[in-house]
Each structure stands twice: as structure tokens, then as C-alpha cells.
Amino acid sequence: MDLMNEKKFGFGCMRMPVLEAGDPTSFDYEKINLFFDTFLEQGFTYFDTAYTYHGYHAEEAVRKALVERHKREEFQLTTKMPLRDFKDNEDLERIFNEQLANCGVDYFDFYLLHNMGHNVYEKCCKYDAFHFVQKKQQEGKIKVVGMSFHDTPELLDEILSKYGDCIDFVQLQINYIDWEQPNVQSRRCLEIANKYDKPVTVMEPCKGGTLVNVPEEAAKLMKEYNSEASIASWALRFAASQKGVFRVLSGMNTMEQVMDNTATFKEFKPLNEEENAIIDKVVEIINANTAVACTACEYCTHGCPKNIAIPQYFALYNSAMRTTGSFSSQAVYYNNIALAGHGKASDCIKCGKCEQACPQHLEVRQYLDDVKGKFEANSIIPTRK
Ligand code: SF4
Ligand code: SF4
Structure with missing residues (x-):
């Protein structure tokens, strides 16, 4: 499969609509069904979920809203092996089989090792999670294997040099505010993926909504240049304009977002020089206004003994x-x-x-x-x- 010819936009299922703000499993199926259907009607097919999303229930919700309501060949389904959770080889197998059942499918179009980093790398080497997913691919249970990565470019380089033959693509956090951030290093991680010819899927292009609700001064610059373009579209186009990026994921919680984001990718145009210069100014403004660079992914909350929000x-x-x-x-x-x-x-x-x-x-x-x-x-x- 030539990944660079894939549709450039995917539906991220990490923050689907819920009925009660404090309960991530209270899925609002009326909205989820509607948003998934609309996304498909607009010509897109890729859905990205994970074992751990929504308190470990997102795969089940995706099954109900997507798999049980649409023909298998109409959509591409992606999920991920939770690298923090598995204990040994048997556990890899157990979780993978559980995921097939959760999603109600007999294969995954795309499958990733989830949230690779220093804290799990040793365990992944010990139990050879890399060849585990490759074996599943050979068995026909995975079509394309990837790895989502949140760590240093040096570690990414090491992993791709050792296990590059097991991994078809890399999922990276790329957005204009993290491009040069020392704790994320979007640009340098992307350069490593490019070095190994690994196509890239982008997560957090809007940094958990931060790049949708930008300071007024920044929004004004964007609107003055193009009054029609939404603030989110700048962030999505920035991510999709980078070399080697074949897909950008975005979670969508309103119909307006579904229509706006799909419109951005139906007639995708990379950012031009003037627009890139505006982005540079926007970055300066946002950096001067953001105290904590949290993306609201909620990974931290599951293990907190004090249930701190x-x-x-x-x-x-x-x-x-x-x-x-x-x-x-x-x-x-x-x-x-x-x-x-x-x-x-x-x-x-x-x-x-x-x-x-x-x-x-x-x-x-x-x-x-x-x-x-x-x-x-x-x-x-x-x-x-
Ligand atoms: S602090 Fe928690 S919610 Fe924020 S980015 Fe870190 S893990 Fe995610
Ligand atoms: S108790 Fe404090 S340090 Fe421990 S997980 Fe919760 S927030 Fe983090």
C-alpha cells in the first residue's frame, strides 16, 4: 500500500462526545453516529481509536457506532497496543484478541504500538512487541503496522534503526506550537522519520484544542489574511503540509467541526510562504500566553491515587x-x-x-x-x- 496516496484526514476517537462531562464512558451515540456517518459521506474512511481511550471503552463505542452500522470495506479501523499495560508475551496476545472482540472485526487496517517512549522501550525489547505486531501482520490480522511516539528524536532514531523492518509508519505529535518545543521536538522527530523513509500520521495537530482557541491577537492575524478560513484549519494545514506526512488526525465534537475539517482536506492546499510567516507570529503570541502545555489527553489521571483532575x-x-x-x-x-x-x-x-x-x-x-x-x-x- 502506498501510504502517501491515502486520504489525508482521519477521525481521532480519543475525545468522542459524552453525555456527562465527568464520565468518559457515557457515550453520546446520537452525536457519535451522526459525526461518523457525516465523515464517511464526505469521502473519508479512517478512524483511529485505542485500547485505553475513554476509560478503556472507546473500542466498544467505535464498534457500536461504526463497525455494526457500516460495511467493513467502507472504513479503515486503527487501534493500538497499550505498551504501559501489557505484562508479558501472553498478555500481548490476550490484549490483541480482546481488541478484535471489542471492535467486532477480524482484522485491523492499521495497528500501532501505543505511546512508545523510554518508560516502555525496555519492556518492548524484552518481550519483542515489535515482532509480535509483525507476526500479526503476516497472519493477516493487521494490514499496516505503526508506532505512536512521544519521546526524544534520539530514541526514535535508535528504535527505527533496530526495528524499522517491523514498522511501516510512525505517528507523531506535530503542530506549529510544538514544532520547536524542547519537550516534544516535533520537527526533529519528523526529520528522523523522514531519514528512515517512514510515512507519518499526525496526532494532536490542534494540541488538544489549544490551537483552536488561540489568543485574540493571534486569531486577528489569521482572520485578516483569510476571513473564511477557520482557526483550526490553519493548524490542520500546517501539520499536513510537512514532508512525509500522509495523514492528520483530529477529534471532532461538533457537526461544525466535522464539516469544517473535512472541507479543509477535501480541497487541501499546503501553507504558502505568507501563511507560514503568520504562523510564526502566532506561535510567539501563544507562547507568551500559555503557562502549562497540557494537551488534555488524560493519560495521567488513570493512575492518580488522589483522583486529581x-x-x-x-x-x-x-x-x-x-x-x-x-x-x-x-x-x-x-x-x-x-x-x-x-x-x-x-x-x-x-x-x-x-x-x-x-x-x-x-x-x-x-x-x-x-x-x-x-x-x-x-x-x-x-x-x-
Ligand atoms: S498532564 Fe496529563 S492530560 Fe496533560 S498532557 Fe500530561 S498526561 Fe496528558
Ligand atoms: S498524587 Fe500527585 S504525583 Fe501522584 S499521580 Fe496524583 S497528581 Fe501525580
Whole structure:
């Protein structure tokens, strides 16, 4: 399969619509069905899920909304082996078979080793997860094998030099704000993938919504250049314009997003020089306005013994840091989340589990101290005892 001829856009299923904000398994099937159907009607076919998304229930939701409602040849289904979760060789086999059942299919079009990085690489070598997926490909249960990666370009280089024959493509976090960020290094990781001729799928092109809700000053620059183009379309086009990128994934939560994103890719145009120069200015503005570079992926929350709502708190903190004046409504939201049963930032026992899980390598504990300082010091609002 020539991956560079594939349709350039895929539906990311990490943040599907839910009925209750605090319950990731309360799927809003009415909306999910509608969005999936519309995406297919617009001529796209690729759906990207994972074993761990939505509290380990996303594969089941994709089965109900997609697999059970459409012919198998009408869509391409992708899921991923949870590298943090598997324990040994038998576990690889068990999880893979469970995934086929969860999704209700007998093969996956694409299948990735999920969230590869230093913390799981040794285990993957020990139990040879690389040849495990290659074997599944030879058995016809996977058509195309990939690896999603959130670590240094040096590690990516090492893995592709040793196991490149097992991996057809790489999934990388590429967006204009992380392009030169030292904790993500989008550009350098992409250069390594290019060096090994591995086509690239892009995740987090809008950085968990950060590049949709850009500061007013940045939005103004984009709108002045092209009043028709959405803010999101700039981020999607930036990712898709890079060398070796064959597909960009985006999660969609409204019909407007589905229509806007599919329109961007139906008549895809790479960014021109002027647009790239605008992006450079937008990056400067956003960097000056973002305190914590959290993508809201929620990987950190599963293992937190204090059930601290880490991504929600970071989002509120970022908003509060952009707000001028002595009082911000974010403090109200902060207390409401804590009152709903989550630990507060001050409940953190510094065990560090969240930092081991964070693909952005954020110093979560340190940032929680900042959150505490912002929202808990001199709080005028009663908090849960
Ligand atoms: S360090 Fe704090 S926030 Fe992180 S997992 Fe432990 S208790 Fe939760
Ligand atoms: S702190 Fe890290 S793991 Fe947690 S939601 Fe943010 S980016 Fe994801």
C-alpha cells in the first residue's frame, strides 16, 4: 500500500462526545453516529481509536457506532497496543484478541504500538512487541503496522534503526506550537522519520484544542489574511503540509467541526510562504500566553491515587493566567470540580505516577503547586473538607 496516496484526514476517537462531562464512558451515540456517518459521506474512511481511550471503552463505542452500522470495506479501523499495560508475551496476545472482540472485526487496517517512549522501550525489547505486531501482520490480522511516539528524536532514531523492518509508519505529535518545543521536538522527530523513509500520521495537530482557541491577537492575524478560513484549519494545514506526512488526525465534537475539517482536506492546499510567516507570529503570541502545555489527553489521571483532575486544573490555570484582574471565574470552576469528588491540587502526595504517564513530559507535580497557589491561596469559596 502506498501510504502517501491515502486520504489525508482521519477521525481521532480519543475525545468522542459524552453525555456527562465527568464520565468518559457515557457515550453520546446520537452525536457519535451522526459525526461518523457525516465523515464517511464526505469521502473519508479512517478512524483511529485505542485500547485505553475513554476509560478503556472507546473500542466498544467505535464498534457500536461504526463497525455494526457500516460495511467493513467502507472504513479503515486503527487501534493500538497499550505498551504501559501489557505484562508479558501472553498478555500481548490476550490484549490483541480482546481488541478484535471489542471492535467486532477480524482484522485491523492499521495497528500501532501505543505511546512508545523510554518508560516502555525496555519492556518492548524484552518481550519483542515489535515482532509480535509483525507476526500479526503476516497472519493477516493487521494490514499496516505503526508506532505512536512521544519521546526524544534520539530514541526514535535508535528504535527505527533496530526495528524499522517491523514498522511501516510512525505517528507523531506535530503542530506549529510544538514544532520547536524542547519537550516534544516535533520537527526533529519528523526529520528522523523522514531519514528512515517512514510515512507519518499526525496526532494532536490542534494540541488538544489549544490551537483552536488561540489568543485574540493571534486569531486577528489569521482572520485578516483569510476571513473564511477557520482557526483550526490553519493548524490542520500546517501539520499536513510537512514532508512525509500522509495523514492528520483530529477529534471532532461538533457537526461544525466535522464539516469544517473535512472541507479543509477535501480541497487541501499546503501553507504558502505568507501563511507560514503568520504562523510564526502566532506561535510567539501563544507562547507568551500559555503557562502549562497540557494537551488534555488524560493519560495521567488513570493512575492518580488522589483522583486529581489534572488536565481540567491545568486548563483552568492557563485560562486564569491569560485573565487580567484580581478575580477570575476559573477559581469557581476549580472549586466545583473539587466539590464533585476530585482531589484538589493540594491533595497531591507527589508519587510521580502522573509524570511517568505524561506523553508531554510535563512536571505535573510542580505545576500542581502553581495551581494550588493560584486557586487555593486566599480562596473566598468554601472547599470540600
Ligand atoms: S504525583 Fe500527585 S497528581 Fe501525580 S499521580 Fe501522584 S498524587 Fe496524583
Ligand atoms: S498532564 Fe500530561 S498526561 Fe496529563 S492530560 Fe496533560 S498532557 Fe496528558
